[in-house]
Amino acid sequence: MTHLEPAIVLDRVSKTFPGAARPAVSECSLTVGAGELVVLLGSSGSGKTTLLKMINRLYEPTSGTIYVNGQDVRAVSAVELRRRIGYVIQQVGLFPHQTVAQNIATVPRILGWDRKRIEERCDFLLELMQLPPEQFRDRRPRQLSGGQQQRVGIARALAADPPILLMDEPFGALDAITRETLQDELLRIQAQFQKTILFVTHDVDEALKLADRIAVMKDGRIEQVGTAIELLHRPATPFVRQLLGADDWLQRLSVVPVRRAMNAEPEVAAASSAQPLPAEASLRDALEALLRSDLKPVPIVDRRGRRVGVVRWEDVRAAAGDPFGQVVSP
Numbered sequence: 001m002t003h004l005e006p007a008i009v010l011d012r013v014s015k016t017f018p019g020a021a022r023p024a025v026s027e028c029s030l031t032v033g034a035g036e037l038v039v040l041l042g043s044s045g046s047g048k049t050t051l052l053k054m055i056n057r058l059y060e061p062t063s064g065t066i067y068v069n070g071q072d073v074r075a076v077s078a079v080e081l082r083r084r085i086g087y088v089i090q091q092v093g094l095f096p097h098q099t100v101a102q103n104i105a106t107v108p109r110i111l112g113w114d115r116k117r118i119e120e121r122c123d124f125l126l127e128l129m130q131l132p133p134e135q136f137r138d139r140r141p142r143q144l145s146g147g148q149q150q151r152v153g154i155a156r157a158l159a160a161d162p163p164i165l166l167m168d169e170p171f172g173a174l175d176a177i178t179r180e181t182l183q184d185e186l187l188r189i190q191a192q193f194q195k196t197i198l199f200v201t202h203d204v205d206e207a208l209k210l211a212d213r214i215a216v217m218k219d220g221r222i223e224q225v226g227t228a229i230e231l232l233h234r235p236a237t238p239f240v241r242q243l244l245g246a247d248d249w250l251q252r253l254s255v256v257p258v259r260r261a262m263n264a265e266p267e268v269a270a271a272s273s274a275q276p277l278p279a280e281a282s283l284r285d286a287l288e289a290l291l292r293s294d295l296k297p298v299p300i301v302d303r304r305g306r307r308v309g310v311v312r313w314e315d316v317r318a319a320a321g322d323p324f325g326q327v328v329s330p
C-alpha cells in the first residue's frame, strides 16, 4: 500500500541480546502505512515481540533505525511515544490491584488529563469494547473472564487515542469464538478510527483474516511481505509456502475476506444481476457465488447494504493460483 503515508518505518533493524549467539532480529526492513493493519506472522522465537518492543523503545536496536511518523524514535521522549503508540502486550498484563477504570486510565494519567476527561474516555472505551461501564469500571482484573481482560487491555491501549497500535498476540489465549468476536471488533474499530496497527500472531488464519499485508518472520528475518493473496499465490520461500499451506489453497481461501480482492466499482456492482455478497464473506464464498452467477461479477455490499464493489473470476483465480486454473476455466 505504497500510496499511504508511512507511519512506521523499520530500516535494517537488528537486535542481538547480550551474550546471545545470534541476533533475535536480523536486518528487518518494513514500512507500515498510516491506517494500515500489518500482521507479523512467525513461529515462537522468531523475533516478533523483540521487533515490536524496539518500536516503542522497550528495547534499543543493536543497529538500524526506526521511524515513527518520519521521526527517528531515538529522538522522541518516552511520554510522547506512549501518546502516539498504544501497546497490547502478550499476556494482557493488567495491573491486578487496580480497577478496570484505573487500568484504562494509565496513559491519560501520565499525560495529566483531568479526572472528568479520564472518566468520560474510560466509559466511552468500555462501551466501545461492549463492556457496560457501570458493571465493569470498578472490577479488578481477576473478576473478569479472559476475553473481558483482553478487551480491557485493548481499551487501555486505545485510551489516549494513539494513532498507532502495537498488538502482541492479543487474542492468543482465547477460545475460538471469543477470538473471532474480538477479531471482528478490532476490524470494526480500525475501520472506524483508521488506526495504524502492527499485530503479532503465530496463527495463520488470524493473519489471513485481519491483515492488509502480512510480514512472515523466521529466525529473526522477514522472509516475505505481501497481501494474503500475494503470499498464497506467490510464496517467496518454501517456508512461506509451507506456513500458509499454499497446497491447501481452498481451505485458505475460506479465511481470506472477499473485500481484499474487491474492485471498488460501485457502478458495475449496481448493474450486476448476481446475488450480492457481504464484505465479510470469504473468497471461498465468492468462488461459490461466481460459479452460481456463471462467472459474472458478483457485487459486494457493506454493513449498510450499499453496493461498494465487485469481485471477478480473475480475482479469485489470481488468489487461488495455478492449481485452481487447472480445475476449472471460464
Ligand SMILES: Nc1ncnc2c1ncn2[C@@H]1O[C@H](COP(=O)(O)OP(=O)(O)OP(=O)(O)O)[C@@H](O)[C@H]1O
Pocket: 017, 018, 020, 024, 042, 043, 044, 045, 046, 047, 048, 049, 050, 051, 090, 202
Ligand atoms: N530479554 C531477552 N534477553 C535475551 N534473549 C531474549 C530476550 N527476549 C527474547 N530473547 C530471545 O530472542 C529470540 C526472539 O524472541 P521473541 O520473544 O522476540 O520471539 P517471538 O517471535 O515473540 O516468540 P513467541 O511467539 O514465543 O512470543 C528468542 O530466541 C528469545 O529467546
Ligand SMILES: [Mg+2]
Pocket: 048, 049, 050, 090, 168
Ligand atoms: Mg512473542
